[in-house]
Amino acid sequence: MTIRPSTPEIITVNSEVLETQIRDLLPSQSGFGSELQASNVITPIIDLTAAAEGSPTPEFLQRAWDFATDHVQINNTTSTVINQTGFWQVGFHLAYQPNGSLQAAAKLQINDTSSVKEIWQASLCVTGASTSVNDSGEIIVFLRAGDSLEGFSVSTNTVLNVWYRQVASLDGTLTVPLGFSPT
Numbered sequence: 525m526t527i528r529p530s531t532p533e534i535i536t537v538n539s540e541v542l543e544t545q546i547r548d549l550l551p552s553q554s555g556f557g558s559e560l561q562a563s564n565v566i567t568p569i570i571d572l573t574a575a576a577e578g579s580p581t582p583e584f585l586q587r588a589w590d591f592a593t594d595h596v597q598i599n600n601t602t603s604t605v606i607n608q609t610g611f612w613q614v615g616f617h618l619a620y621q622p623n624g625s626l627q628a629a630a631k632l633q634i635n636d637t638s639s640v641k642e643i644w645q646a647s648l649c650v651t652g653a654s655t656s657v658n659d660s661g662e663i664i665v666f667l668r669a670g671d672s673l674e675g676f677s678v679s680t681n682t683v684l685n686v687w688y689r690q691v692a693s694l695d696g697t698l699t700v701p702l703g704f705s706p707t
Contacts, residue, residue, distance in 0.1 A: 532565045581698070581706045587613050587691050590701035598630070598675040598684040605632075607672040610699075611664060611692035614673065618646050618659040621681040629657075630684040631676045634667065640674075664691065 537560040546560065596605050606612055620629045631645035646659050665673055677684045690699050700706065 532563055534561050534563050536560070537562050581700055581704070583698075586698050586700055587689075588701045589613075589615075589687065589689060590703070592702040593687055593689045595685065595687045596675065598677045598686065599682065600677055600680045602674055602676045605673045605675050605686050606665070606667060606688055608690070609667050609669055609671070609694040610690050611666050611696070612673065613662065613689050613691045614665050615662045615687040616644070616660065616675075617685045618657070619683045619685075620646065620657040620659070629678055629682050632663075632665075632686070633674050633676065634665070635672050635674050636668070636670055668694075 539560065542560055596603055605614075614632070616632065618630045629646045632643050634641045634643060643665065644661065644663065646657075667673060673688075675684050675686050692698050
């Protein structure tokens, strides 16, 4: 039995959703005017998206803590943690010895010199026996020109540790860990 390949067929695709997607993804083609067409011939596709974005490194590896990681410890003050543009991975740990009243123990905020936007806060109220409280987390922060990330610790019985590392530049170009060279 001989199997012969069928003659390729090319048909017109009428889909406003697909046409809009093409115009959005390929703005230089927006005035092209040709209709979308499809073929019944199987064409292999190789996804080069990661390489085209500038890094073949998977995102979770690209965000690894590395030797470029910086740290600041904040106790009973407000400190500027980061004042450079881009995307930043920020890890934090709060050690708090409450005094029995409701307090904003610590917070992280973005300051653009005219206003402040709080992005994380630990407010704790512990009554009775004095106990220590620990809280940890990790977030990604985007800072524009003029923005800074600040950490705030309300009292001497509150210590906020903040680690941070840039994971992408202002335009979204990924930053690989220091000393890593993808092949």
